[in-house]
Amino acid sequence: MIEVREVTKRYGAKAAVSDLSFTVRPGHVTGFLGPNGAGKSTVLRMMLGLHRPTAGSVTIGGRPFVGWPRGMRHVGALLDAHDIHGGRTGRAHLTALAVSNGLPRRRVGEVLEEVGLGDAGHRRIGGYSLGMKQRLGIATALLGNPPVLLFDEPLNGLDPEGVKWVRGLFHRLAEEGRTVFVSSHLMSEMANTATHLVVIGKGRLIAAESLKDFAARGTHQSVTVRTPDVAALRTVLAEAGASVEPHTDNSLTVTGLSAARIGDLAFQSLVPVHELTPHTASLEAAFMEVTADSVEYASGDAR
Numbered sequence: 001m002i003e004v005r006e007v008t009k010r011y012g013a014k015a016a017v018s019d020l021s022f023t024v025r026p027g028h029v030t031g032f033l034g035p036n037g038a039g040k041s042t043v044l045r046m047m048l049g050l051h052r053p054t055a056g057s058v059t060i061g062g063r064p065f066v067g068w069p070r071g072m073r074h075v076g077a078l079l080d081a082h083d084i085h086g087g088r089t090g091r092a093h094l095t096a097l098a099v100s101n102g103l104p105r106r107r108v109g110e111v112l113e114e115v116g117l118g119d120a121g122h123r124r125i126g127g128y129s130l131g132m133k134q135r136l137g138i139a140t141a142l143l144g145n146p147p148v149l150l151f152d153e154p155l156n157g158l159d160p161e162g163v164k165w166v167r168g169l170f171h172r173l174a175e176e177g178r179t180v181f182v183s184s185h186l187m188s189e190m191a192n193t194a195t196h197l198v199v200i201g202k203g204r205l206i207a208a209e210s211l212k213d214f215a216a217r218g219t220h221q222s223v224t225v226r227t228p229d230v231a232a233l234r235t236v237l238a239e240a241g242a243s244v245e246p247h248t249d250n251s252l253t254v255t256g257l258s259a260a261r262i263g264d265l266a267f268q269s270l271v272p273v274h275e276l277t278p279h280t281a282s283l284e285a286a287f288m289e290v291t292a293d294s295v296e297y298a299s300g301d302a303r
Contacts, residue, residue: 001023001024001025001026001060001061001062001148001179002023002024002047002058002059002060002148002179002181003023003024003057003058003059003060003062004020004021004022004023004043004047004056004057004058005021005056005057005058005059006019006020006021006055006056006057007019007020007021007043007046007053007055007056007057007058008020008053008054008055008056009039009042009046009051009053009054009203010054015203016039016042016203017039017042017043017046017053017200017203017204018202018203018204019056019204020039020043020056020200020203020204020205021056021205022198022205022208023208024179024181024198025179025196026147026148026174026177026178026179027174027175027177027178027179028174028179028180028194028195028196029170029171029173029174029180029182029193029194029195029196030179030180030181030182030194030195030196030197030198031182031183031184031190031193031194031196031197031198031211032044032181032182032183032184032197032198032200033183033184033187033190033197033198033199033200033287034199034200034201034206034291034294035201035291035294037202038200038201038202038203038291038294039200039202039203040152040183040200041079041152041183042203043058043200044077044079044150044152044183045079046058047060047065047075047150048065048075048077048079048150049064049065049066060074060075060148061074061147061148070101070102070103070144071101071144072097072101072103072143072144072146073101073102073103073144073145073146074144074146074147074148075146075148075149075150076140076141076142076143076144076146076148076149076150077141077149077150077151077152078134078137078138078140078141078150078151078152078154079150079152080137080152081130081133081134081136081137081156081157082133084125084133084136084137085125086124086125086126087124087125087126088124088125089121089122089123089124089125090112090117090120090121090122090123090125090128090136090139091108091109091112091121091122093125093136093140094107094108094111094112094121094136094139094140094143095108097140097143098143101143101144103143103144107143107144107145108121108143109121111139111140111142111143112139114139114142115135115136115138115139115142116135116162116165117132117135117136117139120132129157130156130157131157131158131159131162133157134154134155134156134157134158134162135158135162137154138151138154138166138169146178147177147178147179148178148179148181149173149178149179149180149181150181151170151180151181151182151183152183153183153184153185154166154182154184155184155186155189163189166193167189167192167193170182170193171193174195182194187283187284187287188284190211190283191211191215191282191283191284194211195210195211196208196209196210196211197209197210197211197214199214199287199290199291200294201291201293201294202294204294206290206291206294207290211283214283214286214287214290215282215283215286216286217286217289217290221255221278221279222253222254222255222278222279223253223254223255223257223258223259223262223276223277223278223279224251224252224253224254224275224276224277224279225237225251225252225254225262225266225273225275225276225277226249226250226251226252226273226274226275226276227250227251227252227266227271227272227273227274228250228272228274229271229272230246230250230251230252232269232271233252233266233269233271233273234246234252236265236266236269236271237252237254237257237262237265240257240261240265241256241257242254242255242256242257242262243255243256250274251275258278259276259277259278262276263276
């Protein structure tokens, strides 16, 4: 379990993180989201003892990471797939880490096979593609078979097969009772991978809850309605307070009313309906709405 308690981190006069508290529990894949500049990387580095909080505490398994001897047995992490010596082979890189952390050398071959680099371990890392470096970084995190795993943008550079594999890996690790904490900008993948979310903006907590509950925060959920009498149904729905957008194919996009309510109103008004499709809550839509005031660099069309 990871516990962040009333953490503040300042760099001179600038506060990168302010009074931040949340808990990441085992048995779940927890996504870590926030706009650029929200403080995510700072938080991850504080978890690993690379930065010290100005105030507050960050503990893993009840103690700071630096308090764990041979830390790779307790926490595995991928922060930057590029931050690695390109002149070494993948196998040499992992072997050095295994020896320094008192891990059996057999783990090197095991994790190389697990991440799909069994035939590439003898090659120099400088010749690896970005996707291969990501796989090597994941292998590094898995090397100590730790109960807690941290990943920062682990999907960058992976092809569709790799993305599917990583998704399955994270689910399996969580099902084994491990704590899996994943930072990513890819909302579609977080929607398919995470079960819980921690969302921050400008260094402050916005939400710490299930993905389902967070996605439901989006207010612009809509219903597609198709009818041969567009004008009549549009009038009925508008009078009930809905926002109605007509389309050329005899359909309407309706917001502000549930599908059930739209169906009832159409029935009561004797307007035939050929389609009534509610659109489920979108993680991306909820994220954009909830973090709108926390975006540090907004493009012109986002204002």
